[in-house]
Amino acid sequence: MILGIGLDLADVRRYAFDDRAMAWFARKIYTAEEMAYALRKRNVAERLAGFFAAKEATRKAFGHAIPWRRVGVTHERGGKPGIVLSGGAERLIALRGVERIHLTITHTASTAAAVVILEGDAQR
Numbered sequence: 001m002i003l004g005i006g007l008d009l010a011d012v013r014r015y016a017f018d019d020r021a022m023a024w025f026a027r028k029i030y031t032a033e034e035m036a037y038a039l040r041k042r043n044v045a046e047r048l049a050g051f052f053a054a055k056e057a058t059r060k061a062f063g064h065a066i067p068w069r070r071v072g073v074t075h076e077r078g079g080k081p082g083i084v085l086s087g088g089a090e091r092l093i094a095l096r097g098v099e100r101i102h103l104t105i106t107h108t109a110s111t112a113a114a115v116v117i118l119e120g121d122a123q124r
């Protein structure tokens with residue numbers, strides 16, 4: 001059963017940070033894992049835009065404001081992305097009966113997009 005869906009677009013130009021902005025965003029918005037991932041890839045701004053879109057899409061799927069760094073994008077070995085909630089935000093998962101969170105991300109030089117789907121098993 002689908003419990004929630006969220007979609008978001010991000011303009012990649014806004015994520016082409018200078019060093020100072022990068023440090024701020026790394027502290028306030030992105031998890032350490034997201035920063036490490038983006039910085040070891042080409043097209044850093046595209047990755048950071050994609051992660052931001054994923055965070056926004058997650059908020060929309062839950063219909064709930066969640067602090068930016070409490071929503072993290074993680075990657076399986078094959079590159080498939082996923083969402084991890086932390087720091088108290090993970091309580092939302094049990095509260096809503098969410099069993100799985102699905103995430104897909106795409107990005108071009110200009111735009112990044114993410115879709116999040118919350119799936120549950122139990123009838124509530």
Ligand SMILES: CC(C)(COP(=O)(O)OP(=O)(O)OC[C@H]1O[C@@H](n2cnc3c(N)ncnc32)[C@H](O)[C@@H]1OP(=O)(O)O)[C@@H](O)C(=O)NCCC(=O)NCCS
Binds near residue numbers: 047080106
């Ligand atoms: C996954 C793949 C389709 C990405 O397509 P692309 O057009 O090059 O790039 P896009 O901008 O559309 O997508 C990139 C995003 O795809 C996601 N992605 C990467 N590997 C993925 C995978 N195995 N499964 C699902 N999503 C994946 C990531 O979120 C990535 O962005 P990020 O690394 O910044 O998080 C391509 O890299 C590919 O074919 N990989 C090898 C085969 C594979 O694993 N395919 C699975 C899906 S058919």
